[in-house]
Amino acid sequence: MKFFVDTANLKQIKEAQELGVLDGVTTNPSLMAKEGVVGKENIFEHYRKICEIVDGDVSAEVISTDYDGMLKEAAELVKIHPRIVVKIPMIKEGLKAIKYLSGKGIKVNCTLIFSAGQALLAAKAGAEYVSPFVGRLDDISTDGMELIHQIRVIFDNFGIKTKILAASIRNPVHIIKSAEIGADVATCPLSSILALLNHPLTDIGLEKFLSDYRTSQSVSKVKI
Numbered sequence: 597m598k599f600f601v602d603t604a605n606l607k608q609i610k611e612a613q614e615l616g617v618l619d620g621v622t623t624n625p626s627l628m629a630k631e632g633v634v635g636k637e638n639i640f641e642h643y644r645k646i647c648e649i650v651d652g653d654v655s656a657e658v659i660s661t662d663y664d665g666m667l668k669e670a671a672e673l674v675k676i677h678p679r680i681v682v683k684i685p686m687i688k689e690g691l692k693a694i695k696y697l698s699g700k701g702i703k704v705n706c707t708l709i710f711s712a713g714q715a716l717l718a719a720k721a722g723a724e725y726v727s728p729f730v731g732r733l734d735d736i737s738t739d740g741m742e743l744i745h746q747i748r749v750i751f752d753n754f755g756i757k758t759k760i761l762a763a764s765i766r767n768p769v770h771i772i773k774s775a776e777i778g779a780d781v782a783t784c785p786l787s788s789i790l791a792l793l794n795h796p797l798t799d800i801g802l803e804k805f806l807s808d809y810r811t812s813q814s815v816s817k818v819k820i
């Protein structure tokens with residue numbers, strides 16, 4: 597399973613890249629706003645910086661909700677960098693835009709997926725990725741992971757190549773479950789990726805190894 601970070605924060609993207617396990621980045625207008633990036637030129641420059649840090653796909657979301665507007669934005673976004681993937685919302689106009697763009701060989705990530713039907717439509721239109729939002733479903737007392745499972749089964753039934761990008765990941769358990777189910781990608785906050793590192797027995801074990809080493813060194817000094 598690939599690991600993407602779901603942030604527009606350059607420091608966090610660099611940190612994730614330096615860990616050596618980063619495969620890509622997803623952003624959205626809320627994440628860009630959180631970083632205080634405003635104005636089209638600044639936003640495009642920010643995407644360029646992200647693409648220079650990371651080796652994999654970088655999703656950049658359109659803000660238009662009409663077909664022509666989405667196509668115009670997509671044409672501008674893909675000029676920023678070859679690694680840009682155009683993020684299109686799951687709405688009727690979006691579906692038409694996905695069909696057009698994928699037909700032109702432009703990679704699309706269909707965002708705001710909350711049902712298997714939406715994922716199937718996006719895949720039929722040729723999306724490279726579908727982004728089911730796990731955490732936001734959990735927030736409304738629905739099992740977000742069940743949706744990932746349902747989409748996996750449907751895509752496997754028909755050999756659909758569209759990648760399942762588990763989004764709105766909130767914790768390390770979401771990441772592990774996504775991997776178990778067979779999501780192709782999990783896009784996560786950096787904190788959830790870092791949380792995978794932790795286990796109390798690792799800390800206890802390391803402390804014991806080091807204290808045994810220190811003890812053995814001081815004993816051998818006494819012998820001399």
Ligand code: E4P
Pocket residue numbers: 602622623624707727729731732763764765783
């Ligand atoms: C997907 O690409 C979205 O950017 C993201 O995962 C949304 O996550 P949130 O529900 O934590 O805002």
